[in-house]
Amino acid sequence: MNHYMPTRLITGRDCVKKSPEELKRIGDSVLVVTGRNGARACGALGDVEEALKSNGQKWVLYDKIGQNPKLEDCMEAAKLAIEWAVDGVVGIGGGSPLDAAKCIAVLAANPGMTKEQLYGLMWKNSPLKIAAVGTTAGTGSEVTKVSVITTDGRKKSFHHDALYPLLSFGDAGYTMTLPEQFTRSTAVDAMAHCVESYFSKAADGLSRNFAVSGICILLEVFKKMQQSGGADMACEAMSYQDREKCYEASIYGGLAINKTGTCFPHTMGYLLTEDYGIPHGTACAVFLPEFYAYNRRVASGLSEKFLEDIHVGEEEFIGLIKAITSECKVAISEEKIAKAHGRWENNNSIRKCQGEMTADEADDILRRIFPRFLS
């Protein structure tokens, strides 16, 4: 085995308020990075500002990170970080602000860096110190060395050991105000991380244990949601305890993909997010039933072991994922499938799938899931 995860992770109700001094480790002055509203609305930004104030730290706020963070926005935020000569970056949010915070930490430490240097890991200086405050239960970015940033309309990732947050806080209370759509899409994102990681060729015993732990927790919550009148109603009524379970599962997902990366549901999900605006988690989870079927075909022993590990039958497993994943109303034309074909060739995440998955198989998966325009 070969695992590395150096982040100090603190979770629990009011964890920022209870351990404000931990933020001192990020430096005397910090850039706080958030989305437009969520971090303030859920109380996380207020808690972090209060903590920074009590520690005597200076801070400047950049609150313009959108969904699927853009490189231009990270560059703008990095300029602010350089201008204020900050020591570290505190990202507050779901995957978008957290991934952006990692990117900004690299850009701010390397003024004038080009896009090629950023994605090519040609960094002269180490990134600034990073802290992550999670406000959704999906990404797992709090415990990973990965940042996914959109450039020229495409989601592109880079990973490096120096991108691990020094410190992460996870208070499930911040997820209480998440709208239904995001509660569902982030929950199925966490599920996708765990399932993809389990079946990855790069998985080992430890990463599979993380994945199974996350899946079992999520299945229990999904069952409860289904029994209480369907996902839409259940999200509104979701208790703190269940949200805490989802948060814990998202961390297991992060720890699992930290070792393995993701497989074809994520790679193919990017297409749905980039071209059709489907939220990240939904875009990936819509491929999970096909992903399971693919693994049953090419790795039957492993998929049998998988069902044993998660203590749920195949039908129930797929049924629960479908019940919680929001509908994905997309029609993909043959022209679109042909245009995307090149993306599946020599792709790292596709190479990590069991067997030898081909780009033609990816095309067929798109054909099976999405109704086509008749041309």
Ligand SMILES: [Zn+2]
């Ligand atoms: Zn994801």
